[in-house]
Amino acid sequence: MAEPPLLTLAGVHTHIGRYHILHGVDLAVAAGEVSVLLGRNGAGKTTTLRSIMGLWRVSRGAIDFAGQPIAARATPDIARLGIAYVPENMGVFSGLTVAENFRLATPSGRFEPQRLAQVMRAFPVLEQKWQVRAGTLSGGQKQMLAIGRAIIAERRLLIIDEPSKGLAPVMVGQLLDALLALKRARTTILLVEQNFFLARALGDRVAVMDDGRIVHTGTMAALAEDVALQSRLLGLSLESHQ
Amino acid sequence: MRPRDPLPYLVLPALALAALAVMSFPAWLTLTVAGIAMGCMLFLAASGLTLIFGLMDVLNFAHGGFVTLGAFIAVSVVVTWAPAIGGVALVALAVLAAAVAGALLGLVFERVLIRRVAGAPLRQILITMGGAIILQQALIVLWGAEPLPLPRPENLRGSVIFAGAALERYRLAVIGVGVVVFAALALTLKRTRLGLLVRAAVENREMVESLGFHVDRLFRLVFAAGTALAALGGVVWALHAEMVTADLGADITILLFITVIIGGLGSVGGCFLAALLVGLADNYVGFLAPKLALGTDILLMLIVLLWRPRGLLPVAEP
Numbered sequence: 001m002a003e004p005p006l007l008t009l010a011g012v013h014t015h016i017g018r019y020h021i022l023h024g025v026d027l028a029v030a031a032g033e034v035s036v037l038l039g040r041n042g043a044g045k046t047t048t049l050r051s052i053m054g055l056w057r058v059s060r061g062a063i064d065f066a067g068q069p070i071a072a073r074a075t076p077d078i079a080r081l082g083i084a085y086v087p088e089n090m091g092v093f094s095g096l097t098v099a100e101n102f103r104l105a106t107p108s109g110r111f112e113p114q115r116l117a118q119v120m121r122a123f124p125v126l127e128q129k130w131q132v133r134a135g136t137l138s139g140g141q142k143q144m145l146a147i148g149r150a151i152i153a154e155r156r157l158l159i160i161d162e163p164s165k166g167l168a169p170v171m172v173g174q175l176l177d178a179l180l181a182l183k184r185a186r187t188t189i190l191l192v193e194q195n196f197f198l199a200r201a202l203g204d205r206v207a208v209m210d211d212g213r214i215v216h217t218g219t220m221a222a223l224a225e226d227v228a229l230q231s232r233l234l235g236l237s238l239e240s241h242q
Numbered sequence: 243m244r245p246r247d248p249l250p251y252l253v254l255p256a257l258a259l260a261a262l263a264v265m266s267f268p269a270w271l272t273l274t275v276a277g278i279a280m281g282c283m284l285f286l287a288a289s290g291l292t293l294i295f296g297l298m299d300v301l302n303f304a305h306g307g308f309v310t311l312g313a314f315i316a317v318s319v320v321v322t323w324a325p326a327i328g329g330v331a332l333v334a335l336a337v338l339a340a341a342v343a344g345a346l347l348g349l350v351f352e353r354v355l356i357r358r359v360a361g362a363p364l365r366q367i368l369i370t371m372g373g374a375i376i377l378q379q380a381l382i383v384l385w386g387a388e389p390l391p392l393p394r395p396e397n398l399r400g401s402v403i404f405a406g407a408a409l410e411r412y413r414l415a416v417i418g419v420g421v422v423v424f425a426a427l428a429l430t431l432k433r434t435r436l437g438l439l440v441r442a443a444v445e446n447r448e449m450v451e452s453l454g455f456h457v458d459r460l461f462r463l464v465f466a467a468g469t470a471l472a473a474l475g476g477v478v479w480a481l482h483a484e485m486v487t488a489d490l491g492a493d494i495t496i497l498l499f500i501t502v503i504i505g506g507l508g509s510v511g512g513c514f515l516a517a518l519l520v521g522l523a524d525n526y527v528g529f530l531a532p533k534l535a536l537g538t539d540i541l542l543m544l545i546v547l548l549w550r551p552r553g554l555l556p557v558a559e560p
Contacts, residue, residue, distance in 0.1 A: 053452055056450060074451075074456070075451040075452055076451050076453075076455055076456045076457075079451070079453060080454040085452045087448075087452070088451070091448075091449035093441070093442045093446060093449070095445055099346060100438055103435075104439070104442055104453055107454075109435045109438075110520055123499060151312060227301035
């Protein structure tokens with residue numbers, strides 16, 4: 001029997017103020033896979049991630065993580081179930097040092113040496129900047145810090161919102177290497193990404209959003225091979241964006 | 243680590259040296275000690291205000307009420323225990339009682355008023371102003387509207403002569419308390435996990451919650467610590483004046499706001515620096531140009547904000 005998904009969203013509606021943003025999102029994230037959420041700007045991708053984290057309250061529908069309903073839970077309680085969230089703005093604490101940023105993400109304030117070594121291998125530049133104020137890092141370095149911080153303690157699910165946004169191509173390459181290493185380690189990731197090259201390289205499964213709904217789900221391989229489907233889904237989105 | 247901008251830290255020595263150039267050394271020393279002592283008193287009362295704003299984005303206009311509460315609690319402690327305990331021990335007991343009362347009432351205030359208006363700045367201003375009025379009237383009901391005496395213990399009276407200058411013992415003690423409280427706050431913020439969480443939550447509450455920490459619980463703790471500090475500041479102010487009135491907190495509220503704005507809202511280091519700056523400027527100007535004394539604080543705030551619109555040592559932006 002197939003393993004049940006680690007995370008499921010069923011008929012999720014979210015309002016922000018008087019705006020109805022999500023119109024019944026259905027999504028499943030399988031354990032050990034990278035699921036990519038694609039869609040135009042304003043399609044509801046970030047709202048979906050924030051709804052999972054409890055940062056926006058779900059007005060209707062269910063969100064289950066590892067078999068537990070989490071839609072009504074507070075954000076800290078959701079995070080403590082083993083979900084790490086890397087927001088679009090990276091959420092780096094500029095006034096704290098790199099070390100302090102990492103320390104905050106550990107349950108007790110102490111590092112597990114093996115894990116720390118693994119993160120530093122993935123992002124060696126952060127070791128050199130260990131005592132540097134995070135606000136002085138470049139955009140790419142901040143993104144590495146944000147992702148490194150998300151994996152410094154054991155997590156069951158990483159939620160990453162547009163990690164390549166605003167990064168120079170060389171930094172995107174480094175980021176891809178680091179995310180591929182996580183994929184090889186069978187880390188469960190829910191990734192929102194506008195860069196289709198990055199999404200294609202990482203994704204096992206894909207869901208495409210438009211106007212607050214999931215309009216397509218399938219394997220990334222199928223979408224990558226089917227130019228007509230790409231054109232229909234992403235072209236449709238681009239047209240509606242214009 | 244990237245060195246901090248040294249300019250804000252040079253303002254104090256520059257001001258002190260400029261004052262030294264236009265007055266005798268004994269007068270300068272007396273005024274400088276008085277200014278630093280006033281700065282420490284301001285810091286004790288204002289540090290809670292800046293902490294609460296920094297973490298909670300709440301400008302608590304009732305903060306002065308907690309200063310008054312501390313002063314009245316000190317009166318009650320002194321009246322009750324003076325025959326049995328004397329001297330500095332009695333002051334220490336008064337400070338402890340005031341801080342505990344300030345923290346407990348702060349928890350109630352946060353629960354009853356602040357939590358209802360989270361994220362609504364205009365309503366916060368209105369409700370904390372209303373809270374200030376209620377608190378002041380409640381204190382009048384409990385302790386009366388007449389000024390109450392609060393004499394300093396004998397060993398905190400009088401002066402010591404140093405380098406030809408008369409330095410009040412009480413002011414020297416206040417400087418000691420102010421420096422100890424600042425060091426304790428700075429160390430807590432810099433070296434402890436609680437401090438790390440507070441600094442992080444000041445910058446980005448949502449991200450701290452996404453890392454698994456209940457910031458609302460942290461808020462309550464910080465609010466209680468802030469009101470406890472205000473009450474502690476009230477004891478120190480009242481012992482300075484040797485008298486307590488129900489207007490004590492309201493009278494210094496504007497000065498407390500000026501201090502935290504000059505320092506950079508939310509910044510404890512900035513609050514300490516700004517408090518010293520206000521204290522020194524008030525004393526020097528009061529001596530050199532008494533007619534300007536009333537406008538010194540506003541003028542100082544204007545100059546600092548024109549130079550640094552976010553204050554001397556602003557907290558980092560996310």
